[in-house]
Amino acid sequence: MLKVDSFNIDDMKNELQEDDLRFLNLSGRKAFHSQGILGQGVIVAVVDTGVSNHTELEGRILRGRNFCNYRGSTNTEDDNGHGTHVAGSIAGTNVGIAPKTQILPVKVLSGDGDGNIKDIIKALQWIKEYKSKDGRKVSIVSISLSTNGQKESEKDLGEFHESIKELVKSNLAVICSAGNSSIEEIRYPAVFKEVICVGAVDLEKKKALFSTEGEHVDVCQIGVNVLSCWYKQSEYDYAVMSGTSMSTPIVSGIAALIACKHKVALGEAIPEDYLWRNLKMSTKDLGIPGADTKYGVGFCTLQPLQTNIIVQHKNKTMIVNDQKIKLDKAPEIQEGRFMLPARFISEATGAFIEFDKKEKSAKFIY
Numbered sequence: 001m002l003k004v005d006s007f008n009i010d011d012m013k014n015e016l017q018e019d020d021l022r023f024l025n026l027s028g029r030k031a032f033h034s035q036g037i038l039g040q041g042v043i044v045a046v047v048d049t050g051v052s053n054h055t056e057l058e059g060r061i062l063r064g065r066n067f068c069n070y071r072g073s074t075n076t077e078d079d080n081g082h083g084t085h086v087a088g089s090i091a092g093t094n095v096g097i098a099p100k101t102q103i104l105p106v107k108v109l110s111g112d113g114d115g116n117i118k119d120i121i122k123a124l125q126w127i128k129e130y131k132s133k134d135g136r137k138v139s140i141v142s143i144s145l146s147t148n149g150q151k152e153s154e155k156d157l158g159e160f161h162e163s164i165k166e167l168v169k170s171n172l173a174v175i176c177s178a179g180n181s182s183i184e185e186i187r188y189p190a191v192f193k194e195v196i197c198v199g200a201v202d203l204e205k206k207k208a209l210f211s212t213e214g215e216h217v218d219v220c221q222i223g224v225n226v227l228s229c230w231y232k233q234s235e236y237d238y239a240v241m242s243g244t245s246m247s248t249p250i251v252s253g254i255a256a257l258i259a260c261k262h263k264v265a266l267g268e269a270i271p272e273d274y275l276w277r278n279l280k281m282s283t284k285d286l287g288i289p290g291a292d293t294k295y296g297v298g299f300c301t302l303q304p305l306q307t308n309i310i311v312q313h314k315n316k317t318m319i320v321n322d323q324k325i326k327l328d329k330a331p332e333i334q335e336g337r338f339m340l341p342a343r344f345i346s347e348a349t350g351a352f353i354e355f356d357k358k359e360k361s362a363k364f365i366y
Contacts (some may be wrong), residue, residue: 001147001246002116002117003109004246005245006242006244007242009240009241013226013237021094022203023203023227024095026222027250031302032302037260037261038260039099039253042098043062044101044104044139044256045089045140047108047127047145048078048082048083048098048107048145049110050078050084050105050212051076051084051103054230054237055093056094057084057092057103057229061087062102062103062257067120068116068122070207075107076105078105079111080110080111080112080231081231081239083105084183085226085229085230085239085246086142086144086246087103087105087229089228091143092229095229096261097253097257098253098254099258101256101260104130110239112337117156120145121166124141125163128166128167135222138172139173139259139269140275141174141175143176143177143195144245144248145176146187146188146189148185148186148188149170149187157188157273160188165194171272173196173272173276175195176248177245178213178216178244183212183213184212184293187210190214191214191216192216196218196251199213199217199223200221200222200242201286201295207220207287210242210243210244211294213336214291214293218296219279219297219298219299220247220294220295220299221247221250222246223243223244223245224246226240227240228246254279254302257302258279258282259275262275280296280297284299284301310337312331316329
């Protein structure tokens, strides 16, 4: 039995506060947003409990398929909340990494978060053949579920693996959760070498206690107290959840931005192996030097390791690592000092600014 890789809801909200999204900025998303790279033209398939309509996702949910309760049906309404939360982290207008990405909902889990491996295999085969009305294929498949394989037959696990292989051969990147067992353990599909396996850390970039360890962990991202969309907007707009289910869509959103930039720059879909390498190279090492079983090769982020910033007095253009970024206000000189608002640096690099009112200082957190 395959299950979601998340815990119970930690909190519910109807309004967003600036500090609620602190974790998102650690992805470096603003560094790409400032260049006009927002995930446009990219389709991400969310293999989950379905995706409900939400203002954060308005106009970007494609017609998907239900392989769970109503096999082959186009009714992909979320009856659990997990899938909508995942989709929001990928493409939410405010709570997502790539806010112009289109979401293809593929329902394979029931309202209690459980799913059958045979249904998931059929769903992955359908995703491989999918084309949008304008002929575009899926670029990224986000899978926030796993099993230890004890209730599945070797034959089914073998077919599951083959369906993943076929997706990758067809140039679709498959990004999946490591699991929430807290120990070093084999979980599927995380252990398949063709996938990009995501572990979870907290806001201080320390391994989340629940995150499954193993040599198959490729990268990690924030998976503790992640705020995203709630599927019943009549009750609440947002929910805070934890799990590798939550870190996985953040990496899927990062992948969508990389795929978008490749398309904008080169006019072609990004090759899967190139996207895979880009994700693993877009990391900051954590734990012991090099790859390890807790963090993989490190924290996946688009924040540049070195940042060169050039600004000029009365010039509304800032150059960050050779990229021109327009400012809404030109820097000024006041009392002989060059004044550049700290938020300009934050928006250009994706850093989070932590102000210390007592010390009258500011710290940029990357």
